[in-house]
Amino acid sequence: MKEYNVLQYGAKGDGRTNDAFAIQHAIDDCAKNGGGQVVLQSGKVFYSDSIRLKRNVDLHIQKGATIKATGNIDGYIRPNKLINDPKTALIGNPVTGKPSFVFIYGFEADGCSISGGGTIDANGHAFVQRKDRYYVTGDFYPRPTAIYIEKSDHITFMDFTVVDAPFWTLHPAGCDDVLIDKIRILNDLDVANSDGIDPDHCSNVRIIGCHITCADDCICLKTSKGNSEYGPTENVVIDGCTLVSTSAAIKIGTEGVGDFRNVTVSNCIISKSNRGLSIQIRDGGNVENVSYSNIIIETRRFCPDWWGTAEPIVITTFNRDENTKSGHIKNIRFFNVTAKGENGVLLHGNADNVIEDVTFENCRIELTKTSKWECGLYDLRPCLDWGVEKCDNSAFFMRYAKDVLIMKTKTSWGKLCECYKHAIDAENVENLELIRFEGEAANAEDESIKLNNVKLVR
DSSP states (O other): OOEEEGGGGTOOOEEEEEOHHHHHHHHHHHHHTTOEEEEEOTTOEEEESOEEEOTTEEEEEBTTOEEEEOSOGGGSBOOOTTTTOTTOOOTTOOTTSSOSOEEEEEESOTTOEEESBOEEEOOGGGSEEEEETTEEEESSSSOOEEEEEESOOSEEEESOEEEOOSSOSEEEESOEEEEEESOEEEOOTTBTTOOSBOOBSOEEEEEESOEEEESSOSEEEEEOGGGTTSOOEEEEEEESOEEEESSEEEEEEEEESSOEEEEEEESOEEEEESEEEEEEEOSSOOEEEEEEEEEEEEEOOOOTTSSOSSOSEEEEEOOSBTTBOOOOEEEEEEEEEEEEESSOEEEEOBTTBOEEEEEEESOEEEEOOOSSSOOSEEEOOSSSSOOEEEOOBOSEEEEEEEEEEEESOEEEESSOOTTBOOSEEEEEEEEEEEESOBOOOSSTTSOSEEEEEEEEEO
16 A cells, blocks of 8 residues: 655644645545555644545554644635535534534545544534533534545544544444444543534444543434435444443434434443433434344433433434424344443333334343432433423333333342332333333332333233
């Protein structure tokens, strides 16, 4: 593979000089000659405006090297479709659109990659301000996305670290054959919207062996409105990841105008997170064929600023607003899942859109109070009719579902909260089947299994 040394193109790597021109010149030459490796050398800090990856170019950040994003918003690429309209204010566009600002950008860059063991410093604190002790937001929204690659196939992100993202960290959109292997994302736990990995309208995605610490979602599958010209998010494998999140560690939605299907999540450990596994459908996209296996989850409520009240598993479908009917969820499987935290499993459809065909097999759910925050809550946001609802916490809380199997599964209680109640609290559930289920109420005076308008399969 031919190498292109950015120092030979005039880059200084002194952490002060803007090296964007030199790095981009090397990338352009590499692409023009059919591809190769653009090398950022160890021991250097390359301060840079936005750069654009191109077809068959590997941006190779050597171990000990850092590329650091500029704090000047005028130095960022703006991929928004309205960029050529000077009357359009890109600052303030909603998150459902294409990114307004991007540090590392690629479009129709088939075969591009980032590798090398080095660090991408996204310089997020240049764009945020503190709201309170637990929450940081920004002067404008959305803030810069660290890495956004659109309409590019056969792309690879391997063996590097991203720190301090001001907004979404790694966002592939409209891409097929995406490999994300052994990367670290280390964002502060109080920076709003600093998602880790957000595959959006992507297919044949593998996210393997990653460690992610971030505010908002660590891994979030999306089918956003801004990229709705592309297909569904499908054929996704997530395996062997360790995750810490102030929102959901692994989520499908909430941006979901297109479908999600054929997803497997396995061998992951989720710790100190506000939520564990979440499917939140609020738009027209449907979800089917999702399997979770061999997963350990630990949850605690981080603070009321974030969605979630420490639910280890959440499956919900609600209309986003009066003009948006949410999609359907069916065929969801949980095998060998161990969850310990401040809340239980939440499964909540609605009268017009019942969640179908959900299995829990060989699972362990323990509720134990660990944070200072209020219990007795379930967070149903965002949606038209619901918010953070007061309700006693149960190991399984189910509303508007059909064909639910709970098999060889056990619930238990640790340190009690006054709002801890039932092993199962189910209402408006058709065909609930319990096989070798073990679970007692938190207190002897309460029902272990509370049912209302539930058809049991015996």
